[in-house]
Amino acid sequence: MAAGVELIRSMAAGDRAAFAAFYDRYAPLAYGVILKVVRDRADGADVLQEVFWEAWRTATSYDAERGSPEAWIVMRARARAIDRVRARRRREETFVAPVADAVARDVGPDVARQVEDRDLVGAALDRLPPPQREAIELAYFEGLSQTEIAARLKQPLGTVKTRIRAGLERLREVMGRPA
Amino acid sequence: MTHEPFEELIAVYAVGALDGEDLVRLRAHLAAGCAHCGAALRDAQDGLARAAAPVPPPPHVKQALLARMAAGVEPARRRRAWLPWALATAAAVIAGAAFTGAFVAVRYEARLGQMAREVSAAREQLRREAAALELLRDPATRVVALLGAGPQPAAVGRVIWHDRAGGELFVVNLTPAPRGKAYELWTIAGGQPRPAALFEVDATGKASARIEPTGGGVDVFAVTLEPERGVPAPTGPIVLASKEPQPR
Numbered sequence: 078m079a080a081g082v083e084l085i086r087s088m089a090a091g092d093r094a095a096f097a098a099f100y101d102r103y104a105p106l107a108y109g110v111i112l113k114v115v116r117d118r119a120d121g122a123d124v125l126q127e128v129f130w131e132a133w134r135t136a137t138s139y140d141a142e143r144g145s146p147e148a149w150i151v152m153r154a155r156a157r158a159i160d161r162v163r164a165r166r167r168r169e170e171t172f173v174a175p176v177a178d179a180v181a182r183d184v185g186p187d188v189a190r191q192v193e194d195r196d197l198v199g200a201a202l203d204r205l206p207p208p209q210r211e212a213i214e215l216a217y218f219e220g221l222s223q224t225e226i227a228a229r230l231k232q233p234l235g236t237v238k239t240r241i242r243a244g245l246e247r248l249r250e251v252m253g254r255p256a
Numbered sequence: 257m258t259h260e261p262f263e264e265l266i267a268v269y270a271v272g273a274l275d276g277e278d279l280v281r282l283r284a285h286l287a288a289g290c291a292h293c294g295a296a297l298r299d300a301q302d303g304l305a306r307a308a309a310p311v312p313p314p315p316h317v318k319q320a321l322l323a324r325m326a327a328g329v330e331p332a333r334r335r336r337a338w339l340p341w342a343l344a345t346a347a348a349v350i351a352g353a354a355f356t357g358a359f360v361a362v363r364y365e366a367r368l369g370q371m372a373r374e375v376s377a378a379r380e381q382l383r384r385e386a387a388a389l390e391l392l393r394d395p396a397t398r399v400v401a402l403l404g405a406g407p408q409p410a411a412v413g414r415v416i417w418h419d420r421a422g423g424e425l426f427v428v429n430l431t432p433a434p435r436g437k438a439y440e441l442w443t444i445a446g447g448q449p450r451p452a453a454l455f456e457v458d459a460t461g462k463a464s465a466r467i468e469p470t471g472g473g474v475d476v477f478a479v480t481l482e483p484e485r486g487v488p489a490p491t492g493p494i495v496l497a498s499k500e501p502q503p504r
Contacts (some may be wrong), residue, residue, distance in 0.1 A: 081395055093322070101318075106305065106306070108311045109309050112308075114359055118314070122314050125483055129317075145302050147305035150305075208355055223273045245271070252306055
């Protein structure tokens with residue numbers, strides 16, 4: 078981890094080789110998150126490029142006190158990916174909403190999601206009890222707020238919070254052990 | 257301090273789902289510099305960073321990034337390289353301006369005077385608005401609506417009033433007073449009007465004025481059209497008035 082911090086520091090000083098190393102090390106992690114959110118490889122590649130370009134340009138503002146390099150890059154990746162999905166949704170609402178809605182109702186978004194997820198197995202998240210996993214995924218990958226999740230799952234807000242917290246704790250345990 | 261209630265909020269915050277009052281509460285707590293909760297949040301974020309399985313990215317992304325980089329921008333270093341250049345340029349500009357300034361000073365003095373007046377007017381307005389906001393924080397402050405009357409039915413006013421601190425008058429849609437005339441605000445208590453402020457209306461029909469405390473309560477606020485210098489008791493038509501207060 079210290080090495081990641083060093084790489085960002087060198088990037089801040091304009092070291093392109095450090096950037097290449099930083100990219101090699103963290104791009105798969107970022108791309109994994111981006112794909113879970115945007116679920117489209119072309120869009121995902123765009124977002125990935127945007128995220129790392131931003132990292133290069135703002136490396137000077139990285140503060141190791143406030144988070145690890147992984148968290149720094151992955152949080153950006155998630156945020157940009159959610160931005161992308163929202164922009165796409167706005168476009169679709171404008172142009173093709175009725176069709177998209179009909180398809181979503183027929184197939185159900187969860188089926189499509191499970192298919193995607195099988196491509197990305199091995200994640201620690203997959204080892205959580207389904208209710209905890211679902212709550213975390215709706216928040217983290219779909220960008221829903223706790224209130225929206227409670228409405229979507231028809232569960233009390235308190236239950237949603239508890240599931241998210243328990244899920245994160247479990248996640249930490251799971252990651253403490255080798256996969 | 258117990259951190260127990262925050263641990264759940266931190267988890268929800270870390271997945272980006274905290275909203276409403278919870279979000280306000282946690283932000284305030286973190287902003288207060290709670291080291292324990294700050295560390296808990298970093299833990300949660302680290303955990304999430306590895307929540308999704310890594311996926312090898314398509315090679316063209318890295319190529320595109322390196323090409324973009326070769327084409328241009330090295331942010332940190334470049335910014336520093338710009339600095340001496342910018343300073344030198346700024347120094348030259350300032351020196352040039354000093355010479356030029358000596359010649360054009362006279363011509364611009366009038367303009368500068370006008371700008372100074374504008375700045376001072378803007379400051380006065382800012383001071384007044386800040387004072388009104390400050391006043392609004394006091395629970396004893398009330399906001400009184402004034403409605404247009406007689407010749408000015410479209411006029412609307414608000415008085416923010418505190419019996420001990422005084423208040424502020426804000427007016428819109430009032431026609432500027434004719435030459436030689438001004439609007440005068442009255443505070444009426446026990447049926448007795450007292451002059452409270454003389455004010456002018458700008459070209460857009462807006463006005464504001466400070467109202468000094470009267471040393472007691474006020475039943476009604478009213479505005480009349482009066483001679484420019486003001487009068488000790490109302491003589492002209494009422495153009496704005498608040499309703500009689502509800503019996504308490």
